[in-house]
């Protein structure tokens with residue numbers, strides 16, 4: 094995960110005290126921050142983005158695969174799906190030993206737009222399962238939403254891989270690109 098910690102407002106005169114209290118200086122961003130602890134890391138997705146300090150100048154790299162032949166749960170026709178492999182997985186509950194494909198995190202609207210560019214049918218919407226909208230696969234044949242949980246649980250990420258690549262997510266501008 095590319096989050097370093099939580100931003101702190103430390104006055105110049107307070108910097109020694111802040112350092113002794115566990116604050117760290119991040120020169121790339123010219124900011125003080127509280128390093129991410131294990132507890133904070135578990136809730137990091139719910140911390141407002143403006144409070145977070147990211148490393149690597151705000152770029153996160155996620156390995157991705159486009160897999161073909163996922164059968165729509167409703168009409169059974171095949172569709173392409175986008176499988177992200179964030180490291181470490183963002184949703185530890187769904188991680189199997191030796192496998193870290195993890196679809197079940199709240200992917201932003203920009204992720205759905207990125208998938209569309211790859212020819213994968215996705216939408217950014219609410220479902221009956223979760224109250225806030227997220228990027229989700231939609232069957233191109235019948236329009237049915239395909240739950241991430243089922244894609245992950247049912248198929249165990251073993252569908253044939255069409256393309257594999259590293260995506261770069263610019264966290265500040267919320268843009269996605271394929272790494273050359």
Ligand SMILES: [Zn+2]
Pocket residue numbers: 165166167168169170232233234235236237
């Ligand atoms: Zn369908």
